Every structure is written in structure tokens, then in C-alpha cells.
Amino acid sequence: MSQQPLTGHERPGDACTIVIFGASGDLTKRKLLPALYNLKALKLLPDNFAVIGVAVTDGNDELYRQKITSDIKEFATRPVDDTCWNDFAARSYYVQGDFNSQGTFEHLSAKIADAQKTWNLPGNVLFYLAVSPTFFGKVVEQLHGVGLTTEAPNAWRRVIIEKPFGHDLASARALNEDLSKHINESQIYRIDHYLGKETVQNIMVFRFGNSVFEPIWNRRYIEYVQITVAEQLGVELRGGYYDHSGVVRDMVQNHILSVLSLIAMEPPSSISGDSVRNEKVKVLEAIRPMEPEEVLANTVRGQYGAGIIDGKNVPAYRTEPDVDPNSNTETFVAMKLEVDNWRWAEVPFYIRSGKRLAAHTTQIVIGFRRAPLMLFGQEVQNNITPNRLVIHVQPDEGITLDIHAKRPGPNINITNVPLDFTYADFGEHTAATGYETLLYDCMVGDPTLFHRYDSVDASWRIVNPILDVWHALPARDFPNYEAGSWGPEAADHLIQKTGHAWHHYQIQHKL
CATH class of the missing domain: 3.30.360.10 (Dihydrodipicolinate Reductase; domain 2)
Structure with a gap:
């Protein structure tokens, strides 16, 4: 990636809270964190943002910041500027919990509210499901259950889903039916890194x-x-x-x-x-x-x-x-x-x-x-x-x-x-x-x-x-x-x- 903004990207992304499910996994440390850091270095990540990692691994905000700091040093695709990264780390939080537990999502809802208050963020939230496909439907159901998928005129809620989108035609249709019970098609971003x-x-x-x-x-x-x-x-x-x-x-x-x-x-x-x-x-x-x-x-x-x-x-x-x-x-x-x-x-x-x-x-x-x-x-x-x-x-x-x-x-x-x-x-x-x-x-x-x-x-x-x-x-x-x-x-x-x-x-x- 050049040092100039990506072609066609003329402004930073919308101020938002980015929630990553599967925050302790390989995809997050090898791809997502380096990508977010690259966007910040290129001034394409909004000035006002927060990142919340969610995983079953034990941890807290401080331990998570230490972990991602170690990870970015190993997997970054560009030199890491300390000032830039320290601001990123300070805006990073962690929620530990089971995706099948409603308590995890109630904790997440409270953490989002805290981050929004601390950094004066709007209601925009991006949920990234870097988890096993077996959890796609469950995570979205739980988000809906605590009101985190509800959009407002000035507050979007978007869900990025990794492949595979089903195991065959029948399971793909079943997954889509599950998702559509809780969110609209316009909120679903099925990602293909290719x-x-x-x-x-x-x-x-x-x-x-x-x-x-x-x-x-x-x-x-x-x-x-x-x-x-x-x-x-x-x-x-x-x-x-x-x-x-x-x-x-x-x-x-x-x-x-x-x-x-x-x-x-x-x-x-x-x-x-x-x-x-x-x-x-x-x-x-x-x-x-x-x-x-x-x-x-x-x-x-x-x-x-x-x-x-x-x-x-x-x-x-x-x-x-x-x-x-x-x-x-x-x-x-x-x-x-x-x-x-x-x-x-x-x-x-x-x-x-x-x-x-x-x-x-x-x-x-x-x-x-x-x-x-x-x-x-x-x-x-x-x-x-x-x-x-x-x-x-x-x-x-x-x-x-x-x-x-x-x-x-x-x-x-x-x-x-x-x-x-x-x-x-x-x-x-x-x-x-x-x-x-x-x-x-x-x-x-x-x-x-x-x-x-x-x-x-x-x-x-x-x-x-x-x-x-x-x-x-x-x-x-x-x-x-x-x-x-x-x-x-x-x-x-x-x-x-x-x-x-x-x-x-x-x-x-x-x-």
C-alpha cells in the first residue's frame, strides 16, 4: 500500500465503534488489526473511533492492549509509529464471554456505551464476526436480543460476516433466513478478502x-x-x-x-x-x-x-x-x-x-x-x-x-x-x-x-x-x-x- 490514500477514498470513514468477535484469533491479529492500523496511518480511519474485542479467552482491557501491541509489532505491514499506535491502543477495549450467554452481550452493550461516552462517539457500530460459521446466527440473534442491531436515523449498525456462507445451498438459505429474522439485508456485509x-x-x-x-x-x-x-x-x-x-x-x-x-x-x-x-x-x-x-x-x-x-x-x-x-x-x-x-x-x-x-x-x-x-x-x-x-x-x-x-x-x-x-x-x-x-x-x-x-x-x-x-x-x-x-x-x-x-x-x- 502506498503512503497516499487509497484510490477513490477521499475522506475518513464514519466515526464509529468497531466490535470484533473472535478478537483472540489468527484472523484478527494477522489481518484485521494490521488493516485497521494501516487505515489509521493513512488517515482513513476516523479520528474518533473505538475498538472492542470480544472472545472467550480470559482477559481485560489492559491485558488486551498489551496483547494487540505485541501482535501489531509482529504482523504489521508497515513501520509502527508509536504515537499513532498508542492512540489506537488507548481506544481499544475487551469483553470476555461465551457467545451463547446473554450476559456477554449485556456486558458488550455496556462497554459500547462507555466507549461512546468516553470518546464522544455517535451511535454507529460495526460488528465483525471473525468466528466459526456455527456462531454467525447465534451472535446476530444475541446482538438483536440486547438491542444492538437497532438502527436510528443517525446511527447505523452493520455486520461483517466472513466466509463460508453456508456449507451448501440449503444451509446457505437457512443461514440467510436466520440472519434476516434479526437484521436487514442492507446491514449485512458478506466479506470476500479477494x-x-x-x-x-x-x-x-x-x-x-x-x-x-x-x-x-x-x-x-x-x-x-x-x-x-x-x-x-x-x-x-x-x-x-x-x-x-x-x-x-x-x-x-x-x-x-x-x-x-x-x-x-x-x-x-x-x-x-x-x-x-x-x-x-x-x-x-x-x-x-x-x-x-x-x-x-x-x-x-x-x-x-x-x-x-x-x-x-x-x-x-x-x-x-x-x-x-x-x-x-x-x-x-x-x-x-x-x-x-x-x-x-x-x-x-x-x-x-x-x-x-x-x-x-x-x-x-x-x-x-x-x-x-x-x-x-x-x-x-x-x-x-x-x-x-x-x-x-x-x-x-x-x-x-x-x-x-x-x-x-x-x-x-x-x-x-x-x-x-x-x-x-x-x-x-x-x-x-x-x-x-x-x-x-x-x-x-x-x-x-x-x-x-x-x-x-x-x-x-x-x-x-x-x-x-x-x-x-x-x-x-x-x-x-x-x-x-x-x-x-x-x-x-x-x-x-x-x-x-x-x-x-x-x-x-x-x-
């Missing part, structure tokens, strides 16, 4: 801020789209969660389908609020759920075995901590989706994601069609690839456009030339957590980058038939790819059916 990444946000700027691309952003000029989210890490200490989730629930249903909808959506009438979310939902609704035979033909699942990554031996998934030794959970998926509308009819969208793969990378590849007439001979045509646009999301954020150019010399010798842009071209910058923009947007009431319920429902309708078929037909070949590879061979066969191949691009750094 949408806080600079390059993901840049997709809209790239598409709609450059007149050269939008006219060719359709089936007439684009032959295919690939989205790859690859991780070298295994499940680490998340085996218990992951073994009941898998990569489809963990990555595809939320992150990847959200990115796909940004790539494929129609131009919105404005760049904020429901205009963008309306267009994203239309894309998801245009992806027809697969029939069972289509699931077998258009999807590939995998599970990693033992292998070598960066010269080190790594274990098989089934031997990871808290994983069933006979687990049938997928750690890799590849699939072909189709967006059945006028812009994208017959253009395949290939997506793949997995753990323990050959590289850590997230990228979007737009494959353009060949020129309709190759004027320079068949041999030249065979030796050059069609134009491709690559959006690098991580670890190196940037954009690559492959074009064709003539090599110097007397003969017509055509070669592929990559045109690269990287965020490093903007100069030195401090790494962000991915949560800064999202926290800020919630404070100012901009829901653009958050999931609305109809998009959650639409994404589950896409993946649910796949999960149903896989559940009915357990994999017989797990583990079917070696750690450190690019996944099972069947994933290559899937994309080769249409004459394509998976691409692995790296940004060429300037010296």
Missing part, C-alpha cells in the same frame, strides 16, 4: 476505463478465459476445517466465481452500490448448473500425495494433522463453465484451484481468437500463438499483454512480445492485508465489494450439483497428483478437448 486485492479491483478499471478493450470483450474476439488460483502450501493447521470443506467450497464458490463475474459482467450504470452487484449476479445466473453427466465430463477433482516443493519433502494430504486418513476431500479442482448470454455464448471459462501445486500464483488469462487471415504464411502462423491478456493477481500484481511483432532483419520473422505492467512501476509501496478497502467501505456504507445474498445463492446453485455428484461417486484414485506438480493429468486432458492448454505466466521484472 475483492480487496488491488488487481481484482483493477479489473473494472481496466475494462471500463480503457476504451480499447471493452469493444473486443466478447465472444467475437475472445476464444476462452482461464482463472487459476494455485497454492504451494498444504492445509497447514486447518486440516479439521478443510477436510469438511474442500477446494470447491473453500475457493470456487466464493473467490473464483466472484472474480469470474467481474470478468464477464456487463458495464454497470455506476461503479458503486447495487449497480455493480446487479451485473455480477446476472453473470452467475447465466451459468447453467450442470447435469450429472456434464459434471463427469467437465470437472476434474484431485487430492495431493507426498512430493517435493522447493527441495523439501512434503506429506500427503491424508497424513496432514486432523485429516481423515481415508479422506475423499478434494484439494484440487478444474472445471469448464459456460456463461449462457449474448456476450459469452460458446466461450469456455476454465477454472482451476488447488493446494501443493508447483507455484503460488493467481492469474486470469484472456485468450483472443487468431486473426481471421494470416498474411505472413502458414509457417509463421504455426509458430506464433494468438494474443493473450494476463491479469496477475498474486504474488506479483500486474498485467501482461502478448502481442506479435517483427524481429529486426530483412525477413518477415514474427515473434511474441509481452507488454508488462506491474504495480511495482508505481514505486515503493507497503504491503497491505487485503482488508483495508473492505473495512473502509463498510465504515462509509459502500457495499459494492461485498456479496449480496442473491449472489451467494446463485453461486451455490452452480457448485451444488457438482458436489452432489462427487458425493454420490467417491473418487477411486485419490491421491492422484504429486505435491509440487500442476495437479492430475485429467485436468490437462479436460482443457485439451477444445485445443487449449493451461498457461503459467510470470511477470518479467524490469532491471
Whole structure:
């Protein structure tokens, strides 16, 4: 993150009290506290605020301030200024208690009132649920029970909910029904940290801020789209969660389908609020759920075995901590989706994601069609690839456009030339957590980058038939790819059916 305010952020967030449930957890110390500190350092956190942590861990205000001071020194993404941090710590409080106990929430209500009085705060309160999904409904019910979700004309109450939004379509609908008993949809901010990444946000700027691309952003000029989210890490200490989730629930249903909808959506009438979310939902609704035979033909699942990554031996998934030794959970998926509308009819969208793969990378590849007439001979045509646009999301954020150019010399010798842009071209910058923009947007009431319920429902309708078929037909070949590879061979066969191949691009750094 640069030292300047984030693009489009022209004022600090609204003065408010920020309540974090799960205040003693990893997400809070690794992501939320550093993000809030970054906002304060950039003068995007309001001058007047308070932070209240809520968790079951024993503690009090002073012990909590000591803990977060230790945590920020370890996990901050920018140098910590003592004056800035001391003000943040002084405004931080702690409530210890069981989320199932009404007493916890009565204590919280009193703590909020005290903080508002001490710092002369308005009635605005942001609740962040960094807790297990099993507590989402209960926490909101308890907040409602003590009157903490009730809004007033000059006092908003907003609830940020982390993924997963349900385990399947039925549970997602049940969760939404539980939440809607106590709060309105306008109060719910379903967060997807992927949408806080600079390059993901840049997709809209790239598409709609450059007149050269939008006219060719359709089936007439684009032959295919690939989205790859690859991780070298295994499940680490998340085996218990992951073994009941898998990569489809963990990555595809939320992150990847959200990115796909940004790539494929129609131009919105404005760049904020429901205009963008309306267009994203239309894309998801245009992806027809697969029939069972289509699931077998258009999807590939995998599970990693033992292998070598960066010269080190790594274990098989089934031997990871808290994983069933006979687990049938997928750690890799590849699939072909189709967006059945006028812009994208017959253009395949290939997506793949997995753990323990050959590289850590997230990228979007737009494959353009060949020129309709190759004027320079068949041999030249065979030796050059069609134009491709690559959006690098991580670890190196940037954009690559492959074009064709003539090599110097007397003969017509055509070669592929990559045109690269990287965020490093903007100069030195401090790494962000991915949560800064999202926290800020919630404070100012901009829901653009958050999931609305109809998009959650639409994404589950896409993946649910796949999960149903896989559940009915357990994999017989797990583990079917070696750690450190690019996944099972069947994933290559899937994309080769249409004459394509998976691409692995790296940004060429300037010296």
C-alpha cells in the first residue's frame, strides 16, 4: 500500500465503534488489526473511533492492549509509529464471554456505551464476526436480543460476516433466513478478502476505463478465459476445517466465481452500490448448473500425495494433522463453465484451484481468437500463438499483454512480445492485508465489494450439483497428483478437448 490514500477514498470513514468477535484469533491479529492500523496511518480511519474485542479467552482491557501491541509489532505491514499506535491502543477495549450467554452481550452493550461516552462517539457500530460459521446466527440473534442491531436515523449498525456462507445451498438459505429474522439485508456485509486485492479491483478499471478493450470483450474476439488460483502450501493447521470443506467450497464458490463475474459482467450504470452487484449476479445466473453427466465430463477433482516443493519433502494430504486418513476431500479442482448470454455464448471459462501445486500464483488469462487471415504464411502462423491478456493477481500484481511483432532483419520473422505492467512501476509501496478497502467501505456504507445474498445463492446453485455428484461417486484414485506438480493429468486432458492448454505466466521484472 502506498503512503497516499487509497484510490477513490477521499475522506475518513464514519466515526464509529468497531466490535470484533473472535478478537483472540489468527484472523484478527494477522489481518484485521494490521488493516485497521494501516487505515489509521493513512488517515482513513476516523479520528474518533473505538475498538472492542470480544472472545472467550480470559482477559481485560489492559491485558488486551498489551496483547494487540505485541501482535501489531509482529504482523504489521508497515513501520509502527508509536504515537499513532498508542492512540489506537488507548481506544481499544475487551469483553470476555461465551457467545451463547446473554450476559456477554449485556456486558458488550455496556462497554459500547462507555466507549461512546468516553470518546464522544455517535451511535454507529460495526460488528465483525471473525468466528466459526456455527456462531454467525447465534451472535446476530444475541446482538438483536440486547438491542444492538437497532438502527436510528443517525446511527447505523452493520455486520461483517466472513466466509463460508453456508456449507451448501440449503444451509446457505437457512443461514440467510436466520440472519434476516434479526437484521436487514442492507446491514449485512458478506466479506470476500479477494475483492480487496488491488488487481481484482483493477479489473473494472481496466475494462471500463480503457476504451480499447471493452469493444473486443466478447465472444467475437475472445476464444476462452482461464482463472487459476494455485497454492504451494498444504492445509497447514486447518486440516479439521478443510477436510469438511474442500477446494470447491473453500475457493470456487466464493473467490473464483466472484472474480469470474467481474470478468464477464456487463458495464454497470455506476461503479458503486447495487449497480455493480446487479451485473455480477446476472453473470452467475447465466451459468447453467450442470447435469450429472456434464459434471463427469467437465470437472476434474484431485487430492495431493507426498512430493517435493522447493527441495523439501512434503506429506500427503491424508497424513496432514486432523485429516481423515481415508479422506475423499478434494484439494484440487478444474472445471469448464459456460456463461449462457449474448456476450459469452460458446466461450469456455476454465477454472482451476488447488493446494501443493508447483507455484503460488493467481492469474486470469484472456485468450483472443487468431486473426481471421494470416498474411505472413502458414509457417509463421504455426509458430506464433494468438494474443493473450494476463491479469496477475498474486504474488506479483500486474498485467501482461502478448502481442506479435517483427524481429529486426530483412525477413518477415514474427515473434511474441509481452507488454508488462506491474504495480511495482508505481514505486515503493507497503504491503497491505487485503482488508483495508473492505473495512473502509463498510465504515462509509459502500457495499459494492461485498456479496449480496442473491449472489451467494446463485453461486451455490452452480457448485451444488457438482458436489452432489462427487458425493454420490467417491473418487477411486485419490491421491492422484504429486505435491509440487500442476495437479492430475485429467485436468490437462479436460482443457485439451477444445485445443487449449493451461498457461503459467510470470511477470518479467524490469532491471
